[in-house]
Amino acid sequence: MVEVFPVILRFAVCVLFSPFILGVIGKTKAFFAGKQGPPLLQLYYDISKLIQKGSVYSRTTTWIFRAAPLVSWAAVLIASLLIPLGGLKAPLQFAGDVILFAYLLALARFFTILAAMDTGSSFEGMGASREAAFSCLSEAALFLNFATLVVLSKSISLSRMITECSWDSWVRLGPSFILIIVSYFIILLVENARIPIDDPATHLELTMIHEVMVLDHSGPDFAFILYAGAIKLFVLGGVLVTFLIPFQSRNVVLNTVILCAAMTGLALAIGVVESAMARLRLNRVPSFIIGSFVLALFGLIIALSRA
Amino acid sequence: MMINNGLDTALAAIVILAICLLGSSRLGLIIKLFALQSLVVSAIPFLLGGDLGIHKIIIAAGTFLLKVVFIPSMLFWAVRHVSIRRDTPSLLGVSLSLLLAGFLVGLSFFLAAQFPLVKITFSDLLIPSAFSTLFIGFLLLISRNKAITQVVGYLVMENGIVLFGFLLLETTPLVVELGIFLDIFVGVFIMGIFINHIQNEFDHTDISQLTALKG
Numbered sequence: 001m002v003e004v005f006p007v008i009l010r011f012a013v014c015v016l017f018s019p020f021i022l023g024v025i026g027k028t029k030a031f032f033a034g035k036q037g038p039p040l041l042q043l044y045y046d047i048s049k050l051i052q053k054g055s056v057y058s059r060t061t062t063w064i065f066r067a068a069p070l071v072s073w074a075a076v077l078i079a080s081l082l083i084p085l086g087g088l089k090a091p092l093q094f095a096g097d098v099i100l101f102a103y104l105l106a107l108a109r110f111f112t113i114l115a116a117m118d119t120g121s122s123f124e125g126m127g128a129s130r131e132a133a134f135s136c137l138s139e140a141a142l143f144l145n146f147a148t149l150v151v152l153s154k155s156i157s158l159s160r161m162i163t164e165c166s167w168d169s170w171v172r173l174g175p176s177f178i179l180i181i182v183s184y185f186i187i188l189l190v191e192n193a194r195i196p197i198d199d200p201a202t203h204l205e206l207t208m209i210h211e212v213m214v215l216d217h218s219g220p221d222f223a224f225i226l227y228a229g230a231i232k233l234f235v236l237g238g239v240l241v242t243f244l245i246p247f248q249s250r251n252v253v254l255n256t257v258i259l260c261a262a263m264t265g266l267a268l269a270i271g272v273v274e275s276a277m278a279r280l281r282l283n284r285v286p287s288f289i290i291g292s293f294v295l296a297l298f299g300l301i302i303a304l305s306r307a
Numbered sequence: 308m309m310i311n312n313g314l315d316t317a318l319a320a321i322v323i324l325a326i327c328l329l330g331s332s333r334l335g336l337i338i339k340l341f342a343l344q345s346l347v348v349s350a351i352p353f354l355l356g357g358d359l360g361i362h363k364i365i366i367a368a369g370t371f372l373l374k375v376v377f378i379p380s381m382l383f384w385a386v387r388h389v390s391i392r393r394d395t396p397s398l399l400g401v402s403l404s405l406l407l408a409g410f411l412v413g414l415s416f417f418l419a420a421q422f423p424l425v426k427i428t429f430s431d432l433l434i435p436s437a438f439s440t441l442f443i444g445f446l447l448l449i450s451r452n453k454a455i456t457q458v459v460g461y462l463v464m465e466n467g468i469v470l471f472g473f474l475l476l477e478t479t480p481l482v483v484e485l486g487i488f489l490d491i492f493v494g495v496f497i498m499g500i501f502i503n504h505i506q507n508e509f510d511h512t513d514i515s516q517l518t519a520l521k522g
Contacts, residue, residue, distance in 0.1 A: 175319035
């Protein structure tokens, strides 16, 4: 029987803390640029303001356009229930939930893409096609990472896969552990449309991918899209952080504090990467993702040769 | 077999650096990556474990001096001299050559499993990494247009052979390794002169154009 309090706490952390991560990334980037930057809680302000506004719908759009923000928000929120976050166990776990996890994220993306095409704008269609092309590649790399974890942990449940291969056992796992961490970090950047792949700060530029798809959304719809993006970053980052947190205590509250600190650390790391790197030219992006695919493949081969 | 994590990580790093080389097109970056790879290779003898004989120290120092200091500085000189900064994209394209590299890594693990050479005492990754580095170096050598990148491809291949050599470190006489060092030294020296002459003669170092008639 699952205890109720840890589950509620987990859910609350996920819902309430995730916009803060993006604030930390923004502050880090502002620090490197020598600017003041937006406040840490900017995304909370944005979301609450957008919720109070009304939405504008184009006459060409259908119900898909209205459903998409909610569907993607709900999908990533359900995905967050499948992963262990630090010492907080996943409330939902069964054999093969890793596939559900990957496809819940894919469902969220699928609806964003559909909504973008639903507007009938060629500009958004272009973004949708880019998003679809790049996510195909990154999904393959993501599954290779998971396959490595399956081989290392001999389990196909996400919770066991992640917790069995944690920091203290890396001595046993060797180089494939480092390889999948690097590869997964690249996937994290791709999936969340962060800098070497896509620049979340530029609007109305012909080279962008994710931002262009959501241009037509307004008001509460846009709030849900921003929120879903923040939760997605939190979920995918949570997997990495759970991997790297060296210890877990028995105290649930302490675990939560450690988790939040670790997530902030990850946000700092992403901010540093974004400040240090320039966005890749669009035709170099597939090579970048395939690079992460090859890293994951190498990790898998090593894991298989040891198994 | 005991697990030697430092050695495993270093071997993985060598292969990863070879893959990075395959993915980059700036000549300066390519030379730096090669120097870094050679640095890791020169550290391998110390990670092998066992007693630290004069043999190991000479191999490590030789690799370091030749491939981390001398050859990169010579290649940098050549790049400055012929004033080129970028290689043209490889014949295969970056994505395809990266995927091929992944395939070759898999192939090397398969080959290594069939390799009844010697009883390996330190790491089961040594032979696969040697094979992978060799193959990826070869891929770099055949898929690029610029002479300097081809030289680097040759040197990466050579790094793979050196990894093989570490396998037999205890049994090969020092003279053999010194002979190999001399070979590379002369080889790179000659290639450096070649690149220079190609540049002087044709005003570029694009090998693919050498088959066309001049004029």
